[in-house]
Amino acid sequence: MNCNEVRELLMPFHDGELDPAVSAEVERALVDCPECSAELAELRLVHAFASDAFTAPVADVDLSGFTDGVMARVAAEQAEAATATSSDGVRVKRAAGPGLLERLSMWFGEVFRLERPLAAAVGMAAILAVIAGVWFAGGSAGAPTLDGPGHPTMTADGGDKTNKRRGREGEVAVRSAYVEESIAAVGEVKVIDLGGDSDDEALVLWHVVEGEGVTLPANGNGTGL
Amino acid sequence: MLQRILSALLLTAALAAPSFADGARGAPSEPTSATPAVAAKVDVTVIHATPEGTMDRRLAPMARPLTRAFKAYKGFTWLDEQSSAVRVDDERKLTLPNGSELAYRFLGADPDGYLRVHIEVGGLRSTVRVKDGGTFFQAGRGYLDGMIVLVFKAAAAR
Numbered sequence: 001m002n003c004n005e006v007r008e009l010l011m012p013f014h015d016g017e018l019d020p021a022v023s024a025e026v027e028r029a030l031v032d033c034p035e036c037s038a039e040l041a042e043l044r045l046v047h048a049f050a051s052d053a054f055t056a057p058v059a060d061v062d063l064s065g066f067t068d069g070v071m072a073r074v075a076a077e078q079a080e081a082a083t084a085t086s087s088d089g090v091r092v093k094r095a096a097g098p099g100l101l102e103r104l105s106m107w108f109g110e111v112f113r114l115e116r117p118l119a120a121a122v123g124m125a126a127i128l129a130v131i132a133g134v135w136f137a138g139g140s141a142g143a144p145t146l147d148g149p150g151h152p153t154m155t156a157d158g159g160d161k162t163n164k165r166r167g168r169e170g171e172v173a174v175r176s177a178y179v180e181e182s183i184a185a186v187g188e189v190k191v192i193d194l195g196g197d198s199d200d201e202a203l204v205l206w207h208v209v210e211g212e213g214v215t216l217p218a219n220g221n222g223t224g225l
Numbered sequence: 226m227l228q229r230i231l232s233a234l235l236l237t238a239a240l241a242a243p244s245f246a247d248g249a250r251g252a253p254s255e256p257t258s259a260t261p262a263v264a265a266k267v268d269v270t271v272i273h274a275t276p277e278g279t280m281d282r283r284l285a286p287m288a289r290p291l292t293r294a295f296k297a298y299k300g301f302t303w304l305d306e307q308s309s310a311v312r313v314d315d316e317r318k319l320t321l322p323n324g325s326e327l328a329y330r331f332l333g334a335d336p337d338g339y340l341r342v343h344i345e346v347g348g349l350r351s352t353v354r355v356k357d358g359g360t361f362f363q364a365g366r367g368y369l370d371g372m373i374v375l376v377f378k379a380a381a382a383r
Contacts, residue, residue, distance in 0.1 A: 122234060177355035180341070185348035187365075192294075202290045204362040207349040212367025217297070 001029045006036045014043055177203045190216050264382040265331040265340050268308045269319060274364070275300035275371035287360070287376060294362055298371065310382050321346070323368040327375065340379045355379050 006029045012018050013026045030037045098106070179191045187209035193201075208216045272284065272291070278300015280288050291301050307319050311331040319327045325347040332341035332352065339354040347366050355361055355377070363375040 176359040177339075177353055177361040180352045180354050182349070182351040184350075187348065189349065189351075201293055202360045202362055203353075204294050204364055205349075205351055205353065206365040207347065207363065208365040209347070209367070212372075213370075214365050214367045214372045216365070 001025050003029075003033055003036055006030065006033065007039060010036070010040050010043055014040065014047065176201070179203070179205055188216055192217065263333075264310050264312045265334070265342075266308065266310050266380050266382050267317070267329065267331060267342065268376075268378040269306060269327065269329070270303070270376040270378075271305040271319070271321060272374040272376065273300075273302040273304050273322070273368060273371055274298040274374045275302070275369075278302070290360065290362075291374070291376075295364065295374065300371070301374070304373075321366075321373060321375075323347075323366060323373055325366065325373075329377070331379070334381055338381075340381060342377060342379050344375075344377070346375070353377070357381050 006026055009018060009022065009026050013023060016023075018026065030040060178193070182189045182191065182205065184207055187207055190206040190208075192204045192206060206216055208214050270284075270287070272281075274291075274295055276298055280291070280301050281303045283303040284291065284301050288301075295301075304322055305319070307317065309317050311317055311329075313331055313333045316328055316330045318329075321327055327344065327346040329342060329344045332343055334340050334357070335354065338357050340357055340359075341352060341354055343350075343352045344363060345351075346363065349363070351363075353361055358378070358380045360376060360378045363377065364372060366373045
């Protein structure tokens with residue numbers, strides 16, 4: 001029987017609960033093992049102390065300061081506790097948890113600390129995606145935008161060189177025409193584009209000469225005379 | 226850890242989604258022509274627009290664009306028209322009722338399908354890029370109690 005086996009049997013051996021054959025084996029092992037013997041001796045001391053304590057008269061026990069000691073420990077534990085479980089009739093004060101901002105901050109901190117390389121890649125991909133989206137959408141950024149039907153776009157000579165523009169409800173329309181260049185030896189020239197993509201809203205190249213009774217329109221309504 | 230990665234990816238997708246949607250919606254295909262047109266059919270209609278009056282029945286096909294372009298005018302009278310096939314750099318002329326002369330040339334078709342038309346009338350010189358089959362107006366010169374409106378329609382000849 002090795003020492004581990006002996007140690008496991010020390011308690012029942014001390015209490016006299018072992019089978020006689022096993023008990024004899026433990027006894028033989030204790031003779032050969034000083035450490036096991038020392039452990040048995042310690043076990044006997046503890047048992048003796050406990051027996052004395054349980055059998056001693058209460059009057060002989062010094063209880064002075066017992067109450068104060070207990071209350072001091074209770075106060076210390078209350079101050080230390082962050083939360084407490086509720087029990088019937090007892091109102092407890094539950095400490096406030098971290099706020100939303102603090103939780104988000106902790107989450108982001110954990111994400112970037114633990115998955116920093118992946119987070120960096122994801123962030124870079126997000127930036128590239130936004131740039132690409134703006135670049136593609138910016139193809140029509142220079143073209144005028146419609147506010148509604150009949151909204152005229154006044155352009156100077158030469159007009160807008162792009163032939164695409166964003167129409168109603170985000171629809172991109174191809175313009176019917178636009179003026180590339182315009183020169184007038186006399187009078188004034190103005191290009192008025194009603195903003196449509198069909199012949200129903202065709203471009204008008206105005207050329208007005210003073211004294212002929214026609215004035216340049218101020219808007220797309222073609223006001224004259 | 227996996228949950229955090231998925232959350233980060235979802236957040237990225239949510240931020241980038243509007244840009245992609247906007248970009249996808251805003252890029253139509255440009256009209257292209259396989260071979261550049263060497264000639265175009267150009268229709269010129271001469272109209273007398275007046276503040277009062279009615280729409281000439283002969284102008285019914287273009288009544289809507291006329292009324293939308295010239296809202297201050299109620300009367301539109303057909304005066305003349307010319308329709309011809311014009312080769313690149315060929316010039317056509319038309320005398321207008323107010324004594325001016327209209328000269329126009331087809332300058333060719335651009336790679337995006339737009340036709341280039343050059344017009345000269347009453348001291349005005351202008352080059353207009355018009356969609357194949359598209360229409361544009363030239364207006365403003367006074368005539369009688371109204372003004373002259375020229376309607377140009379150009380289509381690549383095939």
